[in-house]
Amino acid sequence: MDERIREHAELLVDWSARIEAGDDVVLSVEEDAHDLAVAVAEVLGERGANVVTTYDSAEVSRAYLRAHDDDFEAPDHELALYENADSVLALRGGRNTYATADVDGETRQAVSRAKQPVREARLATDWVLTVHPTRSLAQQAGMSYEAYRDFVYDAVLRDWESLAEEMQELKEILDAASEVRLVSAGTDLTMSIEGRTAVNSAASVAYDSHNLPSGEVFTAPADTEGTVHFDVPMTIEGSRVRDVTLEFADGEVVDYAADVGEAAIADVLDTDEGARRLGELGIGMNRGIDRVTENILFDEKMGDTVHLALGRAYEACLPEGESGNDSAVHVDLITDVSEDSRIEVDGEVVQRNGRFRWEDGFESA
Amino acid sequence: MDERIREHAELLVDWSARIEAGDDVVLSVEEDAHDLAVAVAEVLGERGANVVTTYDSAEVSRAYLRAHDDDFEAPDHELALYENADSVLALRGGRNTYATADVDGETRQAVSRAKQPVREARLATDWVLTVHPTRSLAQQAGMSYEAYRDFVYDAVLRDWESLAEEMQELKEILDAASEVRLVSAGTDLTMSIEGRTAVNSAASVAYDSHNLPSGEVFTAPADTEGTVHFDVPMTIEGSRVRDVTLEFADGEVVDYAADVGEAAIADVLDTDEGARRLGELGIGMNRGIDRVTENILFDEKMGDTVHLALGRAYEACLPEGESGNDSAVHVDLITDVSEDSRIEVDGEVVQRNGRFRWEDGFESA
The missing domain is CATH 3.40.1830.10 (Thermophilic metalloprotease (M29))
Known part of the structure; x- marks a missing residue:
């Protein structure tokens, strides 16, 4: 063996x-x-x-x-x-x-x-x-x-304690913030994260993290507005999807399109009320994962990507007693943020073209 | 498929x-x-x-x-x-x-x-x-x-209803009887079946039968006396055994030997008190199974064989409220009764050399 x-x-x-x-x-x-x-x-x-x-x-x-x-x-x-x-x-x-x-x-x-x-x-x-x-x-x-x-x-097989420290920085920024804006090719999306707690997903239940490998920081967004384009190919419940675009108003998907697998997206959206709202905003920080392998467990953790999930929110992100978005599904979609992209938190750029503001090579404007 | x-x-x-x-x-x-x-x-x-x-x-x-x-x-x-x-x-x-x-x-x-x-x-x-x-x-x-x-x-893939009718005859003989004696090469064993109910094992829970295939009539013996030799090779918990001899007195194994796998027999007997007593007497009646395949599920059902199990008795054989032999194990051993053999029930020969008394070719003496 x-x-x-x-x-x-x-x-x-x-x-x-x-x-x-x-x-x-x-x-x-x-x-x-x-x-x-x-x-x-x-x-x-x-x-x-x-x-x-x-x-x-x-x-x-x-x-x-x-x-x-x-x-x-x-x-x-x-x-x-x-x-x-x-x-x-x-x-x-x-x-x-x-x-x-x-x-x-x-x-x-x-x-x-x-x-x-x-x-x-x-x-x-x-x-x-x-x-x-x-x-x-x-x-x-x-x-x-x-x-x-x-x-x-x-x-x-990584040094998870060391990665956990690296991710703690982003978690603290998100925990203190009210709003996240994601801007990229075909994407301009605003989400509230007021009162939500980000998870430092270090591949251990001790960090409320349930995937091995992991290496992402995620939270539960609300009141989503705008358009997002997912350019990373995915397989959802056995069906291939590619180049999915979702348009949100008042927190809900009001229009959608996909170059491949539009029916699979429609099935997801039709599951229940919560399937039309976002349950997760995740920022991939595992640079050990350096390529798309069409497997969500790896793809969503990849450095220089952001993923959003339709459906159920994770309890760990919610304040005690508050129920977040509820649904029978939790379907992740991923977008590349390595080029012509930025993540703004409360109006400040935290990541541009895949570089975080505490990293070498970060361009503040 | x-x-x-x-x-x-x-x-x-x-x-x-x-x-x-x-x-x-x-x-x-x-x-x-x-x-x-x-x-x-x-x-x-x-x-x-x-x-x-x-x-x-x-x-x-x-x-x-x-x-x-x-x-x-x-x-x-x-x-x-x-x-x-x-x-x-x-x-x-x-x-x-x-x-x-x-x-x-x-x-x-x-x-x-x-x-x-x-x-x-x-x-x-x-x-x-x-x-x-x-x-x-x-x-x-x-x-x-x-x-x-x-x-x-x-x-x-048999006609189980038809086989069930065939087996009913033997069940009725055993249900009415007090004692079974098994005589064969190296075997002369007497068991009480007083008050016990035989199971017509027709491969259905509706007959208290839990194996598919099945094709045997079995009951729960007690007060076993004498010697039995098992000449059909077996695999017990991953170990091969062959030519096992057990000697019983007052219902318990008092001596044992095996040409192959004696340690496996010793392990079984040492499990608990009940592992030294018989939990089952079974008479194989599935003539569709025409060869030993070293798989108990088939071998014990083979026509012209008898099997005895050390350990746990099946509840279906016991009168309401009576607990039969109890054990953590139930280990079957098989003997060929096609030649120089007889099964006596309350002193009457029911089977000789593999032929039942209601079958053509049965020799009454």
């Missing part, structure tokens, strides 16, 4: 999920994430944690969803599993990123709505999502398997 | 588990049972059942068990999953039948003891265990993959 798989497993269990003896862990394994599952199980055994391993197969889901009449429910046994779990470790790594591409949008929405209580129970745990490099993901990235493995481990 | 996989899935869901709309099902999938899992998921979707899919990987279990300090517990989340499930469909079909052969006996016993509440919760559901033909199982059977698939589907 590649020694990096073992290092990945230790980082996931210890740094990311902070698992201790006696913790009840759900280990969710996609079809080709077997080798990482074996390594994680070994570390969980060493730590004295308990484990239930679930099989998160896209082909099994597809068969079930296509055969069902769409009158879904949140089953007691699934709820009970997650309500009694301390942590959920989700190991992504399938065999075909389009395995569920022929499940129709209405079915996706129906199951997503019905299973909201299950999702909430899962999100209430110390959950962490990570990726095991598979041939399918290498293909999606347009890379050889060998090069893709190097890419994944370069992004994952 | 082989059309027989779809037929297998329908038989499992409809005939065996009797699953209905709204049922909460746990679908347990071994490493190479993926294709059957997809087919079962499709049928569950059509029936409107709910499903949680677990990954029952021997390699994941091995890594966890070897790393753990043996102070296991029955975790809340796993208990909650099974306590809230209506059915468990376990799809066997791994990649290596010896994948856990280097997990030591003490660890197996420790986890088996600690997880007894989980096992009880699972056994309280309408559970069914079946087998998807894999290359590993073909290898264990000494067969080509293609021939092994034919073997499995010949055993599984």
Whole structure:
């Protein structure tokens, strides 16, 4: 076994999920994430944690969803599993990123709505999502398997404490601010972040950060106005989308277009009320991730990018007792801010053309 | 996909588990049972059942068990999953039948003891265990993959209603009887079955039968006396055993020997008090299974064989309120009764050399 798989497993269990003896862990394994599952199980055994391993197969889901009449429910046994779990470790790594591409949008929405209580129970745990490099993901990235493995481990096996310090600076600026404006080619968007708390996403539940790798600072915007163009290609629920434009008024999407995958965007927007509002503004700061690989877990963390999510806001960004944007979905879209771009916070430029104001090469005007 | 996989899935869901709309099902999938899992998921979707899919990987279990300090517990989340499930469909079909052969006996016993509440919760559901033909199982059977698939589907895709009628005759004889005596080469064993109820195991929970394929009549013996020799080779918890002899006095094993795998037998017997007593007497009646394949699910159902299990008795065989033999284990051993053998029930020969007394060719003396 590649020694990096073992290092990945230790980082996931210890740094990311902070698992201790006696913790009840759900280990969710996609079809080709077997080798990482074996390594994680070994570390969980060493730590004295308990484990239930679930099989998160896209082909099994597809068969079930296509055969069902769409009158879904949140089953007691699934709820009970997650309500009694301390942590959920989700190991992504399938065999075909389009395995569920022929499940129709209405079915996706129906199951997503019905299973909201299950999702909430899962999100209430110390959950962490990570990726095991598979041939399918290498293909999606347009890379050889060998090069893709190097890419994944370069992004994952980092000095997270050091990156956390770097990101703290931006978090403090956002926490103190009222408004963010994003300006780029085809984009001029204003969002309120008044009273919201930014998350220093350092790939650990101790930082309210649930992705490994991570490396972003994100918050929950409101009252969005203007237009945004997303030029980074994406795959949403099995469908490819590219060059998406969203127009906002009074916080809601009032118009949309996409060069590729407009129907997938329409399906997302139709899920529920909250799906038409933003739940997240994220600023990618992981410069270890140096290319788009059509995988949101990596792409949204890439340095010199900004992402916005339609749908559900993360609780960690909201003041105690305040509920942010609620939805059955959370769909990220990404835009490149490395050129002809700026991020303004309360009228001051914090980043221009990908350089932050505390970095060498920042141009103040 | 082989059309027989779809037929297998329908038989499992409809005939065996009797699953209905709204049922909460746990679908347990071994490493190479993926294709059957997809087919079962499709049928569950059509029936409107709910499903949680677990990954029952021997390699994941091995890594966890070897790393753990043996102070296991029955975790809340796993208990909650099974306590809230209506059915468990376990799809066997791994990649290596010896994948856990280097997990030591003490660890197996420790986890088996600690997880007894989980096992009880699972056994309280309408559970069914079946087998998807894999290359590993073909290898264990000494067969080509293609021939092994034919073997499995010949055993599984049967007219179960008709076989159930055939088995009813033996069940009625056993239900009315007090004592069974088994005589064969190296075997002369007497068991009480007073007050016990035999199960007509017709591969359906409607018959208290939990294996697909099935085709046996079994009951819960007590007060075993004498010696039994098991000449059918077996694999117990990853270890091969062959030519096991057990000697019973006052219902308990007082001596044992095996040409191969004696340590595995010793581990089983040491699990707990109940592991030294018999929990099951089963008479194989599935003549569709015509060869030993070193897989208990098939071997014990084979016509012209008898099997006895050390450990836990099945509740279905016991009078209301009476607890039978209790143990963390249930380990079957098989003996061929096709030659120089007889089964006596209350002193009358019911089977001789594999022929039942209601069959052509039965010799009354």
